[in-house]
Amino acid sequence: MKMSSENIDSRKNRHLRYFTTDEKPHRNFFDDIYLFNSPLAPLNTDAIDTGCTFSGSGLSFPAMISAVTGGTDEGAELNRLMAQAAAVHKIAFQSGSIRIALENPELTPHFQLNRQKELSFYALNIGAVQLGEYPVSQISDLMCKTNAHALFIHLNKLQELAQDSGDRDFSQIKRSITETVKNLGFPVFLKETGCGFGPELLEHYIASGIAGVDTGGYGGTDFLEIENQGNSNSELMKPFENWGVPTPVSVMLNKSKNIELIAGGGVRNGLDALKALAVGANLVSFAGPVVRAYYKSGLNGINNFLKNFFTQFRYAMLLTGISCIDEIPKLKYSISHQLESYLNIRKS
Numbered sequence: 001m002k003m004s005s006e007n008i009d010s011r012k013n014r015h016l017r018y019f020t021t022d023e024k025p026h027r028n029f030f031d032d033i034y035l036f037n038s039p040l041a042p043l044n045t046d047a048i049d050t051g052c053t054f055s056g057s058g059l060s061f062p063a064m065i066s067a068v069t070g071g072t073d074e075g076a077e078l079n080r081l082m083a084q085a086a087a088v089h090k091i092a093f094q095s096g097s098i099r100i101a102l103e104n105p106e107l108t109p110h111f112q113l114n115r116q117k118e119l120s121f122y123a124l125n126i127g128a129v130q131l132g133e134y135p136v137s138q139i140s141d142l143m144c145k146t147n148a149h150a151l152f153i154h155l156n157k158l159q160e161l162a163q164d165s166g167d168r169d170f171s172q173i174k175r176s177i178t179e180t181v182k183n184l185g186f187p188v189f190l191k192e193t194g195c196g197f198g199p200e201l202l203e204h205y206i207a208s209g210i211a212g213v214d215t216g217g218y219g220g221t222d223f224l225e226i227e228n229q230g231n232s233n234s235e236l237m238k239p240f241e242n243w244g245v246p247t248p249v250s251v252m253l254n255k256s257k258n259i260e261l262i263a264g265g266g267v268r269n270g271l272d273a274l275k276a277l278a279v280g281a282n283l284v285s286f287a288g289p290v291v292r293a294y295y296k297s298g299l300n301g302i303n304n305f306l307k308n309f310f311t312q313f314r315y316a317m318l319l320t321g322i323s324c325i326d327e328i329p330k331l332k333y334s335i336s337h338q339l340e341s342y343l344n345i346r347k348s
């Protein structure tokens with residue numbers, strides 16, 4: 001289903017405006033993971049090394065600013081500033097969906113970021129359903145024109161169902177994803193946008209050659225709530241208000257699969273990040289908190305959020321007694337009964 005740029009524009013801007021209002025309190029499942037204090041570890045905070053390699057790129061912290069925007073006037077400035085902050089902090093950056101630029105090639109410059117040459121890892125993003133609407137060569141061409149390193153394909157069934165005119169036919173996604181992974185010529189990742197991956201059969205996609213998965217799990221930005229604001233029948237989706245796999249559960253269910261595993265969805269601070277890595281992720285991603293920081297105080301807001309985030313991450317490493325990222329797998333942790341029960345999976 002093709003959309004006019006006006007439609008995409010106004011919907012994307014509505015999404016952004018949601019973050020100009022106060023954050024509503026909601027359940028965050030990183031509070032269900034407990035790390036242990038290590039008072040005896042002889043460490044110096046200044047000597048803690050947070051550097052890592054992600055998909056062949058060197059980063060100062062195992063983190064990514066996740067897909068938010070691009071292609072709209074309101075989003076272009078935000079994208080530019082987020083990319084700038086990602087370059088300064090030497091973390092990965094992912095733009096929002098490129099669909100708008102595939103429909104309107106004159107918008108390609110929105111995805112050609114000023115500082116992108118300084119970005120260690122820059123990814124583009126597109127929806128799995130939209131993949132089938134464009135030849136892989138057109139996407140590959142855009143990847144080259146924007147100097148991107150990788151493509152993230154998002155899966156967002158609940159978000160689409162919550163839109164009056166959202167997609168309803170997801171039957172072709174396996175074919176489209178497989179074809180893209182085979183022919184794009186760039187690493188391809190899969191991501192959710194807030195509902196997470198359960199005990200999915202990722203094997204087909206891993207065998208096809210995907211580079212990784214971002215859980216995009218439940219517990220962070222609530223797209224059902226956002227979409228419901230523009231939906232003529234919000235009662236319809238009420239039963240699905242708590243739908244989704246909490247991010248830590250999504251990580252625990254999909255770790256050790258020889259792919260990059262990114263914990264996204266509800267990662268609010270540096271302590272959440274260390275918890276996410278302790279339970280099996282090798283990178284964290286965040287979107288909503290960065291948008292909120294931007295609307296509070298622009299580039300300064302984004303930089304302050306990142307600075308605090310990485311200081312918290314370093315402090316969490318110090319408190320748990322580790323001095324580098326390679327030591328994270330040795331961290332012990334415990335989880336709440338509620339998380340434990342999510343992992344108690346039955347077959348019918």
Ligand SMILES: Cc1cc2nc3c(=O)[nH]c(=O)nc-3n(C[C@H](O)[C@H](O)[C@H](O)COP(=O)(O)O)c2cc1C
Pocket residue numbers: 015016066067068069095096097125153154191192193194216217219220221264265266267285286287288289291
């Ligand atoms: C304003 C906004 C726009 C977003 N647009 C996209 C998008 O175009 N493509 C995508 O895959 N995810 C998109 N997302 C989802 C995020 O990338 C992320 O997966 C999700 O918000 C969960 O992370 P969070 O809890 O840190 O916000 C968007 C998120 C926000 C806040």
